[in-house]
Amino acid sequence: QRQAAKVLQLFKTLHRTRQQVFKNDVRALEAARIKINEEFKNNKSETSPKKIEELMKIGSDVELLLRTSVIQGIHTDHNTLKLVPRKDLLAENVPYCDAPTQKQ
Secondary structure, eight states, X not given: OHHHHHHHHHHHHHHHHHHHHTTTOHHHHHHHHHHHHHHHHHXXXXXXXXXXXXXXXXXXXXXXXXXXXXXXXXXXXXXXXXXXXXXHXXXXXXXXXXXXXXXX
């Protein structure tokens, strides 16, 4: 029962992250929704606690990757892309340094 609650929590978290990461992008929102639902549905009859734990680890990794690595781009004209960073991305990524320090 405890594990079932964790699975449901992960399911909800993935959907919340999907809504933030793909905000205003109807096609990406829908594709991600279908994929999340599909993965959970395909594994809903899994009974092995070890296997469920492995699947949950994969789901958590995917959520973290989406939240910290995916950035939206909006076409402003045919060859210009405007990037739309979220607060999560800005807070967790190390700023780029144009002048690398010399190795000793």
